[in-house]
Amino acid sequence: KSALETYDRQYYNFTIDDIVKLTDIPIEKNKRNYQNQNDHLEEARMIRDLRMKREGRKWTDNNGRPSKENLVKKYVSENPDHTPTEIAKNLKISRTTVYKYI
Numbered sequence: 001k002s003a004l005e006t007y008d009r010q011y012y013n014f015t016i017d018d019i020v021k022l023t024d025i026p027i028e029k030n031k032r033n034y035q036n037q038n039d040h041l042e043e044a045r046m047i048r049d050l051r052m053k054r055e056g057r058k059w060t061d062n063n064g065r066p067s068k069e070n071l072v073k074k075y076v077s078e079n080p081d082h083t084p085t086e087i088a089k090n091l092k093i094s095r096t097t098v099y100k101y102i
Helices: 016-023 037-055 069-078 084-091 095-101
Strands: none
Touching: 069 084, 069 095, 084 095
């Protein structure tokens, strides 16, 4: 709370070292195991891939936004008399998406 009360726009571009000098509060920097970013990320990705291989799946499984296909098909099966415009309005998706899956 007191940090927000003392926040001033003039300190916006201060470096971590400047803040440490002004406040006498030590701030530890992220070290990435003393590696540059590319090497650190390469190692982290290799570990991720190894763990996924052990579990028998890929890291992209169930990743990202799900398709609206199942949602549209389920709605159409429950409400076969609705028009594509009504379906789109009720599901809050575009009509083009509805037409794509019906």
